[in-house]
Amino acid sequence: MSGVVPIPIARPQIGEQEQAAVAAVLASGRLVQGSEVAAFEEEFCAQVVAGRRGIAVNSGTSALHVGLLALGIGPGDEVVVPSFTFAATANAVRLCGGVPVFADVDPVTFCLDPAAVEAALTPRTRAVVPVHLFGQPADMTRIGALAAEHGLRVLEDAAQAHGATWQGAPVGALGDAGAFSFYPTKNMTSGEGGMLTTADAGVERTARLLRNQGMEERYRNEIVGLNYRMTDVHAAIGRVQLRRLAEWTAARRRNAAALTAALTDLGVPGITLPRTASGAGHVWHQYTLRVAAGRDAFVEELTRRGVGAAAYYPVGVHRLPAHADGVVPNPLPHTDAAAAEVCSIPVHPGLGEGDVERIAEAVDAAARLLA
Template sequence: MSGSNLPIPAARPVIGEAEIEAVVRVLRSGHVIQGPEVAAFEEEFSELVGDRACVAVNSGTSALQLSLMALGVGPGDEVVVPSFSFAATANAVRLVGAEPVFADITPGTYCLDPDAASAVIGPRTAALIPVHLYGHPAAMDRLMPLADRHGLAVVEDACQAHGAALHGQPVGTFGNAGCFSFYPTKNMHAIEGGMITTADPQLARTLRLLRNQGMERRYENEIVGANLRMTDVAAAVGRVQLQQLPDWTEQRRANAKVLDSRIEGLPVPQVADGARHVYHQYTVAVPDGRRDAVQQELTRQGIGSAVYYPTPIHRLKPFRDAAGPALPETDRAAAEVLSLPVHPSLGLGDLERIARAVSMAGGAR
């Protein structure tokens, strides 16, 4: 019940009757693997990304990996990535045999800092992976000219940013490829899945080969590929969710506006000039080592929250040997960030309760 004392979850994935009916329809059709539903989902998703070609795959991680593969990034190459992201961003680099080089983030937006990225570009650098973290677009207006000057490929990690934009241009339309995730907690989901967007028809064809054992026609393998296809079941769910994404996005943005106006004593999310933030996460900063205490108090009051991400990628065991400078803003963010509920099912009473609780807990010394 909105505004009651019932627990407020940090996220609430939607699986409604429309999604269930879509799944049943596909199962009854007998076409369950990369069939007409996948093709329709690709066509419909392209409207979100300026009519770019769309290639559906089985996860956001696969989207990143296949994009790098299709762009020829591999052993001996380096890829500049932010360390303040989910590990999948760097995992994809290692999975193609390349090495991640970590760069720092811009305070407030938590996205890749163009100056920090520029400082770590070297002779082996082949690509950049900016992450549109929490639903806020990275500074693509500065990162793309940087990539152009150095002849680098750009793969946008838009896994958290469906519908985000910078100066009116949708994320996923700046780089050579854009990668989206349809994991259940994302702003829209397909139970599981991913999508790659590109304006390059040849790159799109290569991606389709790579996801399907290297073949376009059965038993006519052209290159070495993998089995990273999306199922028609997942695509059917994605199509239903995609129809609801615009309304859900506006509700998230409205919810964020309420929280912005009600939270006191803590820095609320920053939005860069010209950025359209879609609030996959509503993330405040809790300084002075008080973050964990604030989160514990919210939990005591039945308000869900989460820390994305408590350990930067460069401090995770598989990446401690990776190249890169000290990352002070990354380390600061990991110690301070706290994501609050912002999902569309929240009512005004819920939002006021969240803001009141976090203001009181955050102001305690």
């Protein structure tokens, strides 16, 4: 709409403190895996994952990859993953030589359905990667029980869920390891970056070796590794952001509650509002609606009205060309339905005065137009 400033679907909160922190690192001359990275690991883990150990890397994808390798995933190993996620979850399995086995999601939370995980297990299953999608934790009680029963490793994909909790315990501290992303649109950013978290000293050591060419001591390479190091420039940004994470999470929760109240009042037709599972401490990375019919036209109409909207994710990963050889042991009706129907609208802490009302009115108008 002309004259109206669009409300973006995401707005990274970068200010003077981040700029000053970056300038200080540049002036220090120590740019990679120095004291800023060590401090970021300590501070992130103390604040977000109840004191587990953290290995900072250069992306969330790297954290998933290193995590799976450190958990011992290798060629031919089957790893159960959701198909309704960002492709990185399954890519990491493939990058280890493993086989992604796609299981369906719960239609309310959009997270891995434990019953579907159980139905996908074979004697070759070695691990499961629950994704805490849109900031809502997966049912870690039932997934943890399945893993214990069948001897599986659990790597949490917590890329979208910094600070989320399940039964009061933080995600990233519930499985054998957790992988976080600090991409700019995430609940906190370091520019690019990721963190693997674990309480297992063996996993921690292997992950530290893997991120740096297999070396602890310079030129004494113990294993074949990668260069997944985080820079101090990125860590410095992450440390500043961490100090505001709790405040931003509170804002996301307030915005989500206000959106739900406004959309409920308006009685928008053909739209299902997001729900939080009992036991879940949701951090609202996304506020995701289900649109009964005409989702793509609905996204277009919202965009035309100046409200950033997006379908995360419009195609199940098992239907992507890259994963055509993944295993789909059972049909994935909830994944396919979600991919066809979801639409996320802005919930980020950058929303200003009156934005929630504007978003709700646009959703209402678009829904009525297309009903």
